[in-house]
Amino acid sequence: MAAVFAILGWDMISAPVSRAVTGGLMYNPWKGSALSEGGNWGDHIGRSSGGGNDYPFGSGTHIVAPATGTLRKTGGSGEFLAGDAGGAGTRYILELDNPVNRVLDAVAGEGGGPLVALAFQHLSSGQPSGHYNAGSHVVTSGDTGDGPAHFHIHGLNSSGQRLRFLAFINADGPGVPSAATSGNGEDMPIVIRLGSTGSWPGTYSVSQGFIRRWNMSTADSQNRIADAQFLAATWNPSGEIEDVTMAKFRAILDALDIPHADPGTPATSALPLSPETQWSRMEQIRAAVAP
Numbered sequence: 330m331a332a333v334f335a336i337l338g339w340d341m342i343s344a345p346v347s348r349a350v351t352g353g354l355m356y357n358p359w360k361g362s363a364l365s366e367g368g369n370w371g372d373h374i375g376r377s378s379g380g381g382n383d384y385p386f387g388s389g390t391h392i393v394a395p396a397t398g399t400l401r402k403t404g405g406s407g408e409f410l411a412g413d414a415g416g417a418g419t420r421y422i423l424e425l426d427n428p429v430n431r432v433l434d435a436v437a438g439e440g441g442g443p444l445v446a447l448a449f450q451h452l453s454s455g456q457p458s459g460h461y462n463a464g465s466h467v468v469t470s471g472d473t474g475d476g477p478a479h480f481h482i483h484g485l486n487s488s489g490q491r492l493r494f495l496a497f498i499n500a501d502g503p504g505v506p507s508a509a510t511s512g513n514g515e516d517m518p519i520v521i522r523l524g525s526t527g528s529w530p531g532t533y534s535v536s537q538g539f540i541r542r543w544n545m546s547t548a549d550s551q552n553r554i555a556d557a558q559f560l561a562a563t564w565n566p567s568g569e570i571e572d573v574t575m576a577k578f579r580a581i582l583d584a585l586d587i588p589h590a591d592p593g594t595p596a597t598s599a600l601p602l603s604p605e606t607q608w609s610r611m612e613q614i615r616a617a618v619a620p
């Protein structure tokens with residue numbers, strides 16, 4: 330990536346590469362699952378539940394840990410209480426090894442600061458208290474407390490204020506600290522925009538061997554443009570999407586081992602856009618932004 334920084338004229342020494350995501354890692358094990366009807370954060374706040382997300386899982390569904398931490402089935406107080414939590418049913422608390430930093434802006438009803446613990450509610454059972462790695466089965470969904478059977482999750486900050494856990498997702502899965510979470514500047518993606526006069530106009534995120542086009546023109550989805558702006562603010566040393574010429578664009582692709590067509594080839598299909606799964610973190614972010 331250093332070569333790319335040089336191409337863009339960014340100073341590797343002074344570049345604030347720590348703009349990359351830092352803190353603990355957390356992924357969304359239920360990325361492909363829709364929330365329950367009325368299960369998003371706003372719905373919870375609307376009915377004065379305190380906040381959370383619900384998934385329509387039946388009793389007996391194995392729930393895995395979104396992050397590594399220590400599971401507690403009893404003890405604690407207030408929002409950190411584990412055990413019988415009244416209308417919340419049986420609640421387990423997973424205290425994370427490393428606080429996770431926010432990825433998406435807070436919405437109404439959320440506390441501030443890093444996410445230090447996760448609360449799982451309405452459970453039928455769970456594993457013994459102890460330390461578990463991300464991706465490990467920790468609890469089992471149920472219909473305790475206010476039913477019907479479903480799985481409720483929310484995050485907590487150190488003050489016990491609830492957090493929208495989907496706003497803290499910054500990894501693809503257990504043991505996969507993707508390029509998106511690297512802070513060393515080597516694997517860190519950058520976001521560049523090729524002017525509309527180029528053969529492949531659009532906004533791209535690029536990293537070693539990977540490229541993704543976020544939009545082809547300003548007429549494209551505003552969500553995608555917002556995604557690209559978010560990425561740039563997070564990853565680019567300048568904090569902004571970098572406008573590049575076609576020549577610079579090709580140089581970047583070469584530096585990152587991204588194959589591309591010969592100069593002058595206009596077909597966008599000639600550019601080896603990565604499958605969605607190769608940039609799944611942004612899919613998670615987009616999913617979290619959705620209602």
Ligand SMILES: [Zn+2]
Nearest residue numbers: 381382383481
């Ligand atoms: Zn709920």
